[in-house]
Amino acid sequence: MLPKLSIITIVLNNKEFFAHTLESIREQSFKEFEYIVIDGGSRDGTLELIKKNKSRIDYWVSEPDRGIYDAMNKGLKVAKGEWIIYLNAGDRFADRNVLASFFKLKNLEDVDFVFGNWYTCNLLKDPNLLFPGFANYEKGAILHQSVIYKKKLHDLYGNYLITPKLIISDYIFFLTIPKAKVFHFDQPISINDNTGVSTAPWSYKQKLAIDFVFGRITAFQLVFLFVKFHIPRFDRYVINFFKGNKIWFKK
Template structure:
């Protein structure tokens, strides 16, 4: 089983070498590693060239943003399954892709696996584990999605059901997950694998204005896919998270 891993980047010289090293350290070797750069002005491309022996394909050119770059990577991919590794993230250990491959091989009729992630701060201290153990697609209707980098999709799904929609600012991953899991009802399983350590503080995780924008885009994604939902529950999803946290204590 070939796994295509896609890293998109732009001016990522401060973090991307750790990303490359985490791919290089994987015990699973049937990896197609694709790097899509948006035309970086710093030394990112020098680092790409430094690690070119482990990179299957790469391109550096202007794009229309993060999701356009992801689409380019998916269209370049030839693997059986596809995963995303952001340019400031790393795999949690050297056996992540070996474990993912084994899980998919044991569940050959499964369209996607869903796992967990860790979040760390700039001091490299783990501050949160984001688990999908209790997640199910119905939770998309109230604004909850599994961590995007912990999902590994069969590549054929993108041919059947389409790529990321570029008219979303920070919610194209939410829309694609909604489209795949709710509209097309793909088959999936929780893998229990903690796949990725992510640097906290991304484009969709900071501030009230960001909260409002993602709320708007969640509603847009659900409406586009003809999913019935409550506007109020989506708007109050932060409240549901607090309740869920208190119930666990």
């Protein structure tokens, strides 16, 4: 029997973080999943940790790749589950019953893409100090660690783009999915470390550019958000400018 879900972990030289992810997956009350680990050729003890836990891992490989999205596509190629979630090194499920709650949803036959809320933390300083994050599809507030979607979407819309500088291929893929097939699961799915590459400033700039290309924001909003990112409290400066020059919007 094929598994209902494929959990895929991407890791490279991150033994300490990977151990957290392994433990979180082991604790899940829902067990109808396969676990896939794609290692980029680690040399820090991660490979030894994979081998030590191979009884919990359905498929693993350790070899060089062309970056995170190449590794994600490798995991996708061997995945057998109807549903997919990427839980990478350092990511954890929000609680032990997340997957059990997900598969109790009544509308899973009607939707293809389910996104949920999340928590963030600094895994090295205090993995138990959590900060809530709230998903919003319209505003592009979606984290791939808190997304569970049907594998068949890749048959329809292709795999993740692989480019040396692009760190938002998952976001681009998400935007191709028809909104009618998208559903918000109103509870946290994952806990994620907040020091990863996707939190870097240039990642946010890429996201703004893609939002503009897909017509999610206007050119004015693109410039405004870009400048606001570089100048703290920029929105207040703009409001004060309009007030000072008696240019203000009245009801």
